[in-house]
Amino acid sequence: MHRLLRAVSCAFLLCPSPLLLASTVFRCEDANGHVTFTLQGCPTEQAQQLQNADNPTPGNDKPVPLAKTAKGARSSKTSKKAKASELVVVGEQQDGCGNRVTGSARRAAMIQKEVRxxxxxxxxxxxxxxxxxxxxxxxxxxxxxxxxxxxxxxxxxxxxxxxxxxx
Incomplete structure (x- = not known):
């Protein structure tokens, strides 16, 4: 019985816990100060830092306060600044054909049995x-x-x- 208990405890210690899983991502910052995060690494002209990405399950740690909202209406300066920001796609998958047919166009062609x-x-x-x-x-x-x-x-x-x- 004692030997069985020892074997079970050794097996338990060797199995990784799903609660301990986290990922490391690259934090890339270009000369203009734009920051992007990626799993593939940064281009050579950008500064690179490793960033731990940990997403703990709810209820396992201290409560995190919600973001405080600014009182009053949003100023037009803030909304203009938000419109000026652009979306950056990091780590886009290449299909080897120049990504000429992507997303919904590819799905629609496949459903209609068309070859493009x-x-x-x-x-x-x-x-x-x-x-x-x-x-x-x-x-x-x-x-x-x-x-x-x-x-x-x-x-x-x-x-x-x-x-x-x-x-």
Whole structure:
């Protein structure tokens, strides 16, 4: 019994607790003082600092007071300043095709079973399924699809695996 208790306590100590999980992110500041946070690291021209990102579960620590609101109406100077700020996208995923078809346009094309220039092979296979025939010539791949009525459809890819536009 004593040996079993010791084994269970050792196993408990070796398993990481989900409460201890946190992430480290990069805090990037450019020459103009704009600050961005990313998991991928900062560009060489920006100052980089490591920042611990810890999100404790509610009820495990001291209460955090809510932000105090300014009394009175917002001044027009404050609202102009808020409008002047711009959105910075950090760590955008590259699809290898120049991100020519992204977001809602990609989803709409897939739902309507359309193939658009700039889609990847994975996008085409997700839209139309596995091709009936694959051919390759000069580093360029071609998928051929045939439906139940005997009609055929061809999709051509460039050397990067992106759907080529019509000439």
């Amino acid at each position: 220039a700039g889609m990847t092979r994975a996008d085409v296979e997700s839209t139309l399924g596995k091709p009936d025939k694959i051919s390759s010539q000069n580093g360029q791949m071609r998928y051929q699809y045939r439906d139940n009525e005997g009609r055929s459809r061809q999709v051509s890819f460039d050397e990067n695996g992106c759907v080529r536009g019509k000439r």
